[in-house]
Amino acid sequence: MPPAEGAFRTQSAQSKRRRRNRATKYPLSLVLGAVLVSSFLLVALVSFFWTPYDPAKISVPDRLLPPGSDGYLFGTDKLGRDVVTQLMLGARNSLYVSVLSTTVAITIGALFGLFVAGLRPFWQGPLTRMVDVGLALPGILVALVLATKLGPGNESAILAIIIWFIPVAARVTIGPAKQILALDYVEAAFSYGRTRRFVMLNHVLPNIAPLLIVLSSVMFAAAILIEASLAFLGVGVQPPTPSWGRFLSEAQPLLEAAPYLMYFPGMAIVLTVLGFNLLGDGLRTILDPQQARTGII
Amino acid sequence: MLEIRDLSVTIGPHQIVRIDALDIAMGERLGLVGESGSGKTMTAMSIIRLLPDEAEVSGSITFDGRSLLDCSDSEMSKVRGKDIAIVFQDPARALNPMMRIGRQIAEGIRLHMKMSKEKLQAKVLSLLAQVQLPDPESVLRRYPHQLSGGQQQRVLIAIAIACDPKLLIADEPTTALDVTVQEEILRLLVSLSEQRRMSLLFVSHDLGVVRFVCDRIAVAYGGNIVEVGPTDEIVDHPQHRYTSALLGANPGIPASEHIEQFVGQRLEVIPGSVPAQGSFPVGCRFRNRCDAATEQCMSEPAVTELAGGHRFHCWNPLGRSVDAATG
Amino acid sequence: MRPLVEARGLHFRYGKQRSAEAPWTLTDLSLQIRSDSTLGIVGESGSGKSTLIRVLAGLLNHQQGDVEFDGRDIRDWLTSSSTDLRRRNQIVFQSPRRSLDPRMSIGRSLSQPVRALDHRKPNSDELAGWLDRVGLGSELLKRFPHQLSGGQLQRVGIARALSVNPDVLYADEPVSALDVSVQAQVLNLLMDVRVQLGLTLVMVSHDLGVVSRLCEDVVVLRHGVIVEHGRAADVLAAPQHPYTAALVQAARTVSLK
Numbered sequence: 001m002p003p004a005e006g007a008f009r010t011q012s013a014q015s016k017r018r019r020r021n022r023a024t025k026y027p028l029s030l031v032l033g034a035v036l037v038s039s040f041l042l043v044a045l046v047s048f049f050w051t052p053y054d055p056a057k058i059s060v061p062d063r064l065l066p067p068g069s070d071g072y073l074f075g076t077d078k079l080g081r082d083v084v085t086q087l088m089l090g091a092r093n094s095l096y097v098s099v100l101s102t103t104v105a106i107t108i109g110a111l112f113g114l115f116v117a118g119l120r121p122f123w124q125g126p127l128t129r130m131v132d133v134g135l136a137l138p139g140i141l142v143a144l145v146l147a148t149k150l151g152p153g154n155e156s157a158i159l160a161i162i163i164w165f166i167p168v169a170a171r172v173t174i175g176p177a178k179q180i181l182a183l184d185y186v187e188a189a190f191s192y193g194r195t196r197r198f199v200m201l202n203h204v205l206p207n208i209a210p211l212l213i214v215l216s217s218v219m220f221a222a223a224i225l226i227e228a229s230l231a232f233l234g235v236g237v238q239p240p241t242p243s244w245g246r247f248l249s250e251a252q253p254l255l256e257a258a259p260y261l262m263y264f265p266g267m268a269i270v271l272t273v274l275g276f277n278l279l280g281d282g283l284r285t286i287l288d289p290q291q292a293r294t295g296i297i
Numbered sequence: 298m299l300e301i302r303d304l305s306v307t308i309g310p311h312q313i314v315r316i317d318a319l320d321i322a323m324g325e326r327l328g329l330v331g332e333s334g335s336g337k338t339m340t341a342m343s344i345i346r347l348l349p350d351e352a353e354v355s356g357s358i359t360f361d362g363r364s365l366l367d368c369s370d371s372e373m374s375k376v377r378g379k380d381i382a383i384v385f386q387d388p389a390r391a392l393n394p395m396m397r398i399g400r401q402i403a404e405g406i407r408l409h410m411k412m413s414k415e416k417l418q419a420k421v422l423s424l425l426a427q428v429q430l431p432d433p434e435s436v437l438r439r440y441p442h443q444l445s446g447g448q449q450q451r452v453l454i455a456i457a458i459a460c461d462p463k464l465l466i467a468d469e470p471t472t473a474l475d476v477t478v479q480e481e482i483l484r485l486l487v488s489l490s491e492q493r494r495m496s497l498l499f500v501s502h503d504l505g506v507v508r509f510v511c512d513r514i515a516v517a518y519g520g521n522i523v524e525v526g527p528t529d530e531i532v533d534h535p536q537h538r539y540t541s542a543l544l545g546a547n548p549g550i551p552a553s554e555h556i557e558q559f560v561g562q563r564l565e566v567i568p569g570s571v572p573a574q575g576s577f578p579v580g581c582r583f584r585n586r587c588d589a590a591t592e593q594c595m596s597e598p599a600v601t602e603l604a605g606g607h608r609f610h611c612w613n614p615l616g617r618s619v620d621a622a623t624g
Numbered sequence: 625m626r627p628l629v630e631a632r633g634l635h636f637r638y639g640k641q642r643s644a645e646a647p648w649t650l651t652d653l654s655l656q657i658r659s660d661s662t663l664g665i666v667g668e669s670g671s672g673k674s675t676l677i678r679v680l681a682g683l684l685n686h687q688q689g690d691v692e693f694d695g696r697d698i699r700d701w702l703t704s705s706s707t708d709l710r711r712r713n714q715i716v717f718q719s720p721r722r723s724l725d726p727r728m729s730i731g732r733s734l735s736q737p738v739r740a741l742d743h744r745k746p747n748s749d750e751l752a753g754w755l756d757r758v759g760l761g762s763e764l765l766k767r768f769p770h771q772l773s774g775g776q777l778q779r780v781g782i783a784r785a786l787s788v789n790p791d792v793l794y795a796d797e798p799v800s801a802l803d804v805s806v807q808a809q810v811l812n813l814l815m816d817v818r819v820q821l822g823l824t825l826v827m828v829s830h831d832l833g834v835v836s837r838l839c840e841d842v843v844v845l846r847h848g849v850i851v852e853h854g855r856a857a858d859v860l861a862a863p864q865h866p867y868t869a870a871l872v873q874a875a876r877t878v879s880l881k
Contacts, residue, residue: 549879
């Protein structure tokens with residue numbers, strides 16, 4: 001079996017397929033992801049200024065109207081509130097929790113990862129193992145414990161997600177950072193007197209930035225899912241603040257009477273998480289070929 | 298034994314390889330020399346049809362009477378490793394790090410031949426001895442990382458010759474090795490080729506290495522073979538200016554008595570650098586770096602054939618009287 | 625005349641100092657480099673040649689022995705005047721693509737040493753001048769490494785090293801990663817700037833042909849030990865040590881001359 005260099009495949013002479021010139025600059029995942037994510041963001045942001053109905057307005061006579069009813073596009077819930085409005089506000093909550101927690105987690109995690117990458121092996125080993133231990137922590141469990149101690153709500157959810165994601169961000173950073181530190185241009189920087197700190201922030205960080213961007217989009221997705229899960233379990237944000245996860249749990253007993261109450265929040269979660277994952281995938285694809293020419297990822 | 302005619306390899310809009318004729322006789326060692334962008338590796342890969350999906354190939358490659366480009370994938374996989382074998386540059390990457398040496402060699406054999414376990418074992422040991430690895434019994438059981446670069450390359454050669462190929466393609470086999478180890482591997486390749494009457498296509502950027510190993514040398518530039526001929530002819534009486542420039546650019550160690558006078562002496566330089574694909578000039582691809590370029594060079598040079606199988610493509614060759622650049 | 629760089633009984637190894645099993649990369653190494661000379665450091669993989677120049681340039685700390693630059697112990701330089709040490713010793717690396725930050729423009733990369741050591745931003749005339757010195761045009765300043773060829777990148781690396789007017793230029797296999805036709809250009813460039821700027825050039829190479837062309841003196845390293853040293857013409861023409869002889873013979877086998 002002759003070893004083959006790179007990703008070559010055999011060429012069938014009989015079926016000389018003419019390869020279409022791949023003029024697509026933007027991969028499908030990126031486009032689709034961007035559309036989904038921007039829809040999500042749009043909806044969440046718009047909810048600050050306008051919703052079809054007053055979210056606090058309860059209208060018991062209008063309860064459990066099916067989707068398509070007069071003036072209620074997605075129907076109403078058990079208290080007569082418009083589902084569309086509730087979904088928009090749920091988006092807002094998801095946005096708030098995921099942006100805050102992801103941003104903090106990546107910032108702290110990446111900086112810590114950079115720090116560990118620059119250590120001498122004597123210290124680097126144990127600290128990397130420590131990060132690995134952090135990775136092994138069961139996130140949901142931590143979230144539940146925090147909810148018990150601090151009370152349910154967004155704060156404990158955000159804190160839990162941060163604690164959960166910091167080791168992830170750190171671990172993801174350490175490997176590539178170490179690789180970059182071994183490169184000649186870093187050695188060159190030391191040779192003309194740059195400090196470790198300068199190198200970390202000006203040479204290493206910009207070169208792992210694409211990696212972190214991709215990571216953050218995936219983390220957003222996970223954070224939204226976690227927020228929804230905690231709300232579903234009842235330890236997330238409490239009523240009356242809307243949350244997709246809680247809609248799901250509240251819709252459970254009404255599954256037969258009003259199944260749509262489960263579909264809409266469920267779809268919202270699925271589409272948003274999918275959107276972020278696709279976006280992350282797409283970003284990695286377009287950022288990759290550039291980087292492949294120049295070094296790391 | 299191997300005849301390449303009108304070979305063209307195109308990837309996207311770029312023609313990576315354009316060879317009108319190239320032959321390798323049985324038992325002959327042909328060196329294919331070029332820098333990056335010369336198409337030398339692509340040419341070698343098109344012989345065994347290990348090209349990227351996007352590559353379009355046309356022309357004919359005839360091996361022992363068979364047309365290789367018309368073979369189906371399954372027919373081709375019977376040819377690879379058995380009739381035509383290949384050795385690559387980086388042995389560490391070509392060997393499976395998780396598999397013992399003995400097993401990797403055995404797998405290569407089993408793919409093409411049926412053999413009892415004892416015979417297989419004996420053959421593997423014999424191969425290891427043929428590539429001059431000391432203590433074959435022990436090497437059998439080792440993992441690649443336990444061998445040095447030179448030893449790993451010997452193992453790759455053993456795998457390659459296991460099924461007695463008629464043609465061995467070696468793509469920069471010694472580039473990643475130290476110079477003393479390189480000499481050993483080169484001598485090994487020459488002796489294997491001679492003992493087994495095995496043809497060798499030696500692809501390299503190093504003209505000195507190729508001169509040591511090969512009977513004939515083909516010089517590639519921009520996907521074309523600009524000159525081909527017997528080694529001594531090419532080295533002593535190059536006709537194409539790129540060949541001559543390559544000879545001059547490679548410093549090499551001068552003879553002992555001349556070293557003194559060469560210290561600090563500037564080297565002959567080919568102006569500019571190899572253009573990127575798609576930026577080659579029309580006509581002779583070398584003309585914008587050639588100091589003898591004329592208007593005629595805007596059309597592709599016809600082939601000129603000299604005695605002894607020395608062929609080149611140039612409108613303004615150096616002529617017989619000129620000796621190789623001594624730099 | 626006092627040598628510019630001197631090592632006496634130098635021992636170096638990677639890894640923890642206390643671990644007794646870590647082998648010495650450099651053992652009991654002594655050499656002298658005269659100002660304004662060209663020295664070739666020759667050896668195969670594992671010889672320690674790349675490590676040696678990094679120790680001499682003050683990038684790695686040796687465990688035993690003395691290293692002196694311009695008459696002063698290098699440890700002394702590093703504690704009290706490291707900026708000057710760095711300014712006077714610069715390195716050119718083997719891989720052109722890896723020696724420049726892919727996210728920095730050529731101009732920005734080029735200005736780094738002066739920014740770091742002189743604490744000032746070089747103006748565009750200076751930058752253009754440095755590029756011109758290595759045969760490159762100023763239009764490259766705005767471009768990024770992936771837009772340049774290997775040969776151009778290597779020239780930029782040399783220009784960057786020369787921007788602070790060092791006394792010693794250490795070159796670690798400066799042409800090994802380049803095409804043959806480009807190698808000659810860069811070697812010529814090194815020869816030219818050495819003469820123009822009065823540099824001391826210390827070049828690591830496995831290629832005896834390159835060394836014989838550029839270097840007056842040569843040092844042969846094997847497993848971290850100097851097995852032979854002297855004038856290049858002498859050592860290469862009539863090697864005394866069997867290892868040197870083997871290297872020379874192997875090099876002649878594939879040499880065109």
